[in-house]
Amino acid sequence: MDNLTLNTDNYQLAMAYAHFCNGTHNQKTVFELYFRNLPFGSGYAVFAGLERVVHYLRNLRFSDEMIAFLQQQPEGYSAEFLAELRRFRFTGTLRAVREGSVVFANEPLLQVEARVMEAQIIETALLNAVNFQTLIATKAARIRKEAGPESYLIEMGTRRAHEADAAVWGTRAAYIAGFDSTSNLQAGMQFGIPTKGTHAHSWVQTHETELEAFQKFADVFPESTTLLVDTYNTLESGLPNTIRVAKELERRGKKLFAIRLDSGDIAFQSKVARRMLDEAGLPYVKIAASNDLDEHTILHLKVQGAQVDIWGVGTKLITGYDQPALGGVYKLVERELHGAMEPSIKISSNPEKITTPYRKSLYRILNQSGKAEGDYLALPGETDVLRGERIKLFDPVHTHVQKFVADYTALPMLQTIFADGELVDQLPEIGDVKAHHQAQLQQFDEEVLRNLNPAIYGVHLSRQLWQRKRELIEAYGAGAHEADWK
Structure with missing residues (x-):
């Protein structure tokens, strides 16, 4: 439980300093942590690492020894910036999937809403905890x-x-x-x-x-x-x-x-x-x-x-012997611009690396038998999904792959862990986390849970979220193409 504030990459602090020098360090941002591909050829993963993240955020502070170390670095951090670091605490909001949950690729496991300086500095430690522990938990579940x-x-x-x-x-x-x-x-x-x-x-x-x-x-x-x-x-x-x-x-x-x-x-x-x-x-x-x-x-x-x-x-x-890294990422999905929050997207020539913008609500769609039909990402203001009447689930890449589910329950998956820097509630005991994992397994068909050639379980976007993502891809893609010709 030691202070691991400097368990971060050099460039995180460099970006924080650049924001500070430009007066943008208090800009509001939303980042989401997720992984792109399931490990070990599994049909699912097991989310772990949240307790480590909570201890890290609660102990986040730059000690005198750390400040002295940073004073010696070639980046030449100013006295004003170092004074800012002395006051540094996590004051943001953290939402997370409950630890022990069955989770899938391309859905947020953690959602960080904080000023950019905080959100940037904590990235490496969050990825370190979640990538490793989720990998080992998934391997353990397979065993x-x-x-x-x-x-x-x-x-x-x-x-x-x-x-x-x-x-x-x-x-x-x-x-x-x-x-x-x-x-x-x-x-x-x-x-x-x-x-x-x-x-x-x-x-x-x-x-x-x-x-x-x-x-x-x-x-x-x-x-x-x-x-x-x-x-x-x-x-x-x-x-x-x-x-x-x-x-x-x-x-x-x-x-x-x-x-x-x-x-x-x-x-x-x-x-x-x-x-x-x-x-x-x-x-x-x-x-x-x-x-x-x-x-x-x-x-x-x-x-x-x-x-x-x-x-x-x-x-x-x-050691996660046959796949020693999960490959989770931490991506900006919203940022403050002219006093308002705006979506942010990363474009890539690799389709799987194109991010899904906006802070998102994550739901698990359970049918009348209590079995999971798919996970569902929506904009926070969307409420239609909560009606439980009839919903269309479709693959966000192969949109022709779709199905309708009626009389379902939409189970919210993200819970608020920190609000304005304060821990909302005590974390559950490890026995409760273990029991939650076992209960989660009961929501899924055997075809998803088997180790060899598991069935693909879908993570779906609401139509509104999918359309807005497409609009941003086209807008940024067109802008980049135009710039290439100037």
Whole structure:
């Protein structure tokens, strides 16, 4: 929760200084944060990072040490600007999708309404928090999907995470999206996430025999022992020694909790281990597996009949292994001009990079069965969508792709988090965020939620918003074309 005010790019402060020098630093603006493409080939993403954003904004201030550092920079910031920074606080309005929500490309996750100096300085930190945590939460949801509701998931990627903060906040994101516990004690203390652990191979190696190592560990933790059985030979040494220790615990009225497989052919070893444990009268001993797992590996292991109850997932979760960045962006959609707010648009030769102007209201359209038919972006003044009678949903690029939904509910997705710099309400506890995510999943058909070749879920524009966007594209495009010929 340290002061991360300087967790921003140099050019953010340079632009703030240029605005200050030109007297435009108090100009009102609206920015929206969103991503253009769903990660991992998923049909959806899981929004995470809001708690990190709130802590950042509440602690946003330039310390004396930061001011001294900026005085030494080659940009030559004036004394007046540095004095402005000493008084700097976030005084704007932040709207956000509820954390843990199922979200899609090209819809605002955060909406910042603030003077341009504030909105610009906070951009990098907001993207840093939301891009990383949404990526990890989405990966975690995919892993939970393949593991199934009956499996227990432990996040154990700290030692392979990019740094301590990434491990702690990544753990939180994974827990929100379906994991049950973590090996990270800091995350456990900070967020109240259950913590679990076993022992390393080094524990076995520091004893004369594997059996001695197992016995001494079980003596210390007789009710919760999980034994790592692959230090020497999983089936010929690790399992027989485990069974002996488990029987010794039974005679004391205790029960061994689990074994862990961390190498080799996990599908084969787990099936043999299950048979050996059952034949020894130990059907209650669970089997845990680790070793560079992700949703793809878990799927293949389950197809092969692996007898695994607990999955320990580390590196490929906490690093977003197969897509290490979400690619979220933060774009200006409105600005103050001559005392009035005007729409702002970015034009690009890449159609997907053309922004949708105006601050927008975001709704989820639920049919009579409570299932989501599509998300809907509208201008704030539009109220027709709230009637719930009949609505036309169409793809904003391929406009011939359309459908009508009648007797629906339009669920507002953006909530006010900060108003005029003040936190409106306390954020929900992490258990409530996790429960909200599970409730969100119930709104969607299985075709959208599946990991492989998911159905495309539409994010639609109201006709009025779509028309105004087209008008701005034509106006700016025509202006640029004319300028090219002058």
